[in-house]
Amino acid sequence: MKESLLSFIRCIFCRHELSLADISAASGSEILEAKLACNNCQAQFPVHNGVPRLVSTQVSVKEDLNTGAKFAVSWNKFSRLDARYFKQFFDWIAPVKPEDLKDKVVLEAGCGKGRHTQIVAECGAQEVVAVDIGDVVDLAYANVGHLPNVHIVQSDINVLPLARVFDFAFSVGVLHHMLNPRCGFESMTKLVKAGGSVCVWLYGRENNGWIVNVISPLRNAFTSKIPGPALTPIAWLFTVPLYAVAKGLMVPYARMQKKAKWLPELFYQEYLAYIGKFDFNEIESIVYDHLIAPVAYYIPRSEVESWFNQKRFTNKVIRWHNKNSWTACAKIEDVPSDSTATAKPEMLFFANK
Ligand SMILES: C[S@@+](CC[C@H](N)C(=O)[O-])C[C@H]1O[C@@H](n2cnc3c(N)ncnc32)[C@H](O)[C@@H]1O
Numbered sequence: 472m473k474e475s476l477l478s479f480i481r482c483i484f485c486r487h488e489l490s491l492a493d494i495s496a497a498s499g500s501e502i503l504e505a506k507l508a509c510n511n512c513q514a515q516f517p518v519h520n521g522v523p524r525l526v527s528t529q530v531s532v533k534e535d536l537n538t539g540a541k542f543a544v545s546w547n548k549f550s551r552l553d554a555r556y557f558k559q560f561f562d563w564i565a566p567v568k569p570e571d572l573k574d575k576v577v578l579e580a581g582c583g584k585g586r587h588t589q590i591v592a593e594c595g596a597q598e599v600v601a602v603d604i605g606d607v608v609d610l611a612y613a614n615v616g617h618l619p620n621v622h623i624v625q626s627d628i629n630v631l632p633l634a635r636v637f638d639f640a641f642s643v644g645v646l647h648h649m650l651n652p653r654c655g656f657e658s659m660t661k662l663v664k665a666g667g668s669v670c671v672w673l674y675g676r677e678n679n680g681w682i683v684n685v686i687s688p689l690r691n692a693f694t695s696k697i698p699g700p701a702l703t704p705i706a707w708l709f710t711v712p713l714y715a716v717a718k719g720l721m722v723p724y725a726r727m728q729k730k731a732k733w734l735p736e737l738f739y740q741e742y743l744a745y746i747g748k749f750d751f752n753e754i755e756s757i758v759y760d761h762l763i764a765p766v767a768y769y770i771p772r773s774e775v776e777s778w779f780n781q782k783r784f785t786n787k788v789i790r791w792h793n794k795n796s797w798t799a800c801a802k803i804e805d806v807p808s809d810s811t812a813t814a815k816p817e818m819l820f821f822a823n824k
């Protein structure tokens with residue numbers, strides 16, 4: 472971690488500022504091994520392998536911790552950073568554009584291997600604080616921790632150990648994996664300053680009946696419970712036909728349809744033609760993610776609308792992405808009154824049940 476993170480980071484129990492203690496290893500401006508101490512409630516948090524660790528079973532639910540552990544397996548299997556992620560990221564968060572990130576203080580909720588952290592940092596963000604609940608933070612730190620404007624923190628989105636300092640908060644493909652997605656959304660938006668903005672991308676319920684009725688039961692009963700290596704051949708069983716249909720059928724069909732407008736739209740065409748441009752490894756990683764996640768909600772537009780139905784949000788955009796997911800963005804005009812609120816256990820179970 473960089474010492475400059477101290478101006479952002481707070482205690483997860485009392486929200487007091489933290490100070491560095493017992494630094495035992497450092498490399499240049501990176502503090503690798505140390506403690507973060509709260510002088511108010513006396514809590515201490517380790518900085519280990521360069522990453523502050525502010526996750527505690529006292530404040531996080533076991534389901535979210537388990538999700539973090541599962542995704543760490545997935546991202547370590549699909550660890551590469553790829554130039555293609557730039558376009559994919561801005562497709563996901565459109566209408567947000569690269570130039571909107573310049574000089575901004577950005578919060579990334581659920582960073583995985585850091586593929587979007589890198590993009591935001593390289594778009595000229597002033598600082599990017601990227602959090603994830605799982606040990607995947609080690610991979611994110613190895614991938615992007617060296618960038619001068621990047622801070623990787625291990626923490627639960629429900630209990631963000633951060634001050635309200637952000638101009639922009641975003642989350643791609645994360646909130647629907649939390650036990651309580653809405654609580655995660657509220658927690659991250661609470662840290663945005665007045666005049667800042669938020670953008671999230673979520674799995675949609677619309678058009679995804681086949682996943683909800685076929686894949687989710689399989690995932691819940693079986694594939695999210697088996698060890699990572701055993702999942703590999705099962706993921707292949709789905710990836711091979713998916714890859715063949717997406718690349719061999721949907722991409723050429725979509726091209727043909729541009730000329731012959733009378734051709735009917737096929738089931739799931741927009742999404743399959745989109746991923747048909749990816750290589751096998753990337754499609755395998757998408758399948759693997761769908762199978763390994765212990766929790767995955769497919770969220771209807773009405774639920775997304777209810778999250779954004781707040782007086783303090785303006786310039787709202789809720790966009791159906793590839794006809795199977797939702798991108799939702801807004802400007803935040805005002806901060807909520809409970810400015811010092813910490814996540815409370817009873818908040819963790821109120822929606823989506
Ligand atoms: C599908 S991955 C997406 C990662 C990244 N946004 C990307 O698109 O590359 C979901 C990530 O969310 C993280 N996650 C899930 N629940 C979380 C929570 N409660 N707090 C922080 N991170 C969480 C997981 O550990 C995982 O790395």
Ligand SMILES: [Zn+2]
Binds near residue numbers: 510
């Ligand atoms: Zn404290």
